[in-house]
Amino acid sequence: MSSQEKKLTGIPVVLMILGMVLLVVAIATLASQNLVGQDIAMAGSAGQVFIAFITGLTTGGLSCLAVQGGLLASSLAHQIEQDYLEQSAQQRKREKKHPVAQIRRSNTALPILLFLAAKLVAYTLLGALLGWLGSYFTISPTARAFLLITIGVFMIGNALRMFNIHPIFRYFSIEPPKFITRYIRKTAKGTDAVTPVFLGALTVFIPCGVTQTVMATALGTGSAALGAALMFAFTLGTSPVFFLVAYLTAEFGARLEKLFMRFVAVVVLILGLVTLDGGLNLMGSPLSPQNLIRNLVPSNDVSASAGESPQLPSLGNELVLYVENNGYFPSTLKAPAGKDLKLNLITNGTYSCALAFIIPDLEFFQMLSPVGTVQVEIPAQESGTALYFTCSMGMYTGQIIFE
Amino acid sequence: MIKKTFNVPDMHCSNCSMKLESIEDELAGIKEINASYHKQQMTVEFDETKVGEEQIIAAAKKKGYVAIPV
Secondary structure: OOHHHHHHHHHHHHHHHHHHHHHHHHHHHHHHHHHOOOOHHHHHHHHHHHHHHHHHHHHHHHHHHHHHHHHHHHHHHHHHHHHHHHHHHHHHHHHHHOOOOOOOOOOOHHHHHHHHHHHHHHHHHHHHHHHHHHOOOOOOHHHHHHHHHHHHHHHHHHHHHHOOOOHHHHHHOOOOOHHHHHHHHHHHOOOOOHHHHHHHHHHHHOOOHHHHHHHHHHHHHOOHHHHHHHHHHHHHHHHHHHHHHHHHHHHHOOHHHHHHHHHHHHHHHHHHHHHHHHHHHHOOOOOOHHHHHHHHOOOOOEEEEOOOOOOOOOOOOEEEEEEEOOEEEOOEEEEOOOOOEEEEEEEEOOOOHHHEEEEHHHOEEEEOOOEEEEEEEEOOOOOOOEEEEEEOOOOOEEEEEEO | OEEEEEEOOOOOOHHHHHHHHOHHHHOOOEEEEEEEOOOOEEEEEEOOOOOOHHHHHHHHHHOOOOOEEO
């Protein structure tokens, strides 16, 4: 291969990576602009889409690759084999003329791109379908909690499977039915453009744990458009990592695979724990890692009892909680037991998911305005008990301790 | 036709079962292969007059797996 030919084969890959980087920057800029906009609905939706994109970019790509990488590898394997045979034949011919000329594999970028494009379209349609289905029923915080706990356990099990801790964890890997694998296998033998496109679309049947979480969120949106936007943003976010790792793995072989799998296992384990924590928080469980840590580690972020706070002398039996972009402050409120109380939720330029405020034990849920105060009636509680509150994702949490 | 089960201890995901099952397209005389990542086994149904156990083991080895007859 001449040096000019070598340059030409490298161009699509460089352009592709540049394109993806530009796309990432463009979407991040758009989303951040929407986030500081005035319309709460728009800001909330844009925020969700942005979070989905970042989730895809940071962890989804690796997690998806762990599950769906095999499918991509199947579509690439034949291409690589053919390129190799083709190039070996060409090399033999060229070596006669130019003994120092080097052959470089170059055709793996296109099938990966086709695979990812098909995957993007398929998941966007799936997101629209889930959002549309979600519009017919509402997922209650409790149902969402069970969903998150199930997904969390599934992810932790999968991570332990990847670490090969015990044979029992193999059952966390879902084996697709034989007729599907057989069909995929027969399809993967093709070398035309249709094969990676078809296999990319088939990935909707083997979503990874992180994808499943975003799918659950898409279902919860209750809107086909938002569901599609969420899945599009997430899948788009997964694409650069997916592309780079797949491309490099195809180029450098399976040596990286073992190391890569370990890394994915660690990431999936952390994500699994975070998801489980979110689910337990949504149930108002004191056993969630966040609540356990809060109760074990003494913190300064604790209010005085209602009516005793020097900053809030006139509030009587009222509690004040500041709902901010990065959580609830103070995260621990102290209140007198045996008295009806009023909890004032104060927002001032808040646009994060902290606005979706939940007290699981009281079955209280309210979407707060970005600016304003909402008062929640808290019935009398027994001494020594605690009420936990959280955002609808189980990310931001806090508690009221009655004494 | 006979059915033979092999232990394949180094399968590490369900994609491995797909790879092992693809041997049925490559070796003449094999009717069906059912590989299970969960059980770390594959069951091969084959015509012993056309293909031998050694050939199946060699085909698995070519794909990066050690197949041990049960």
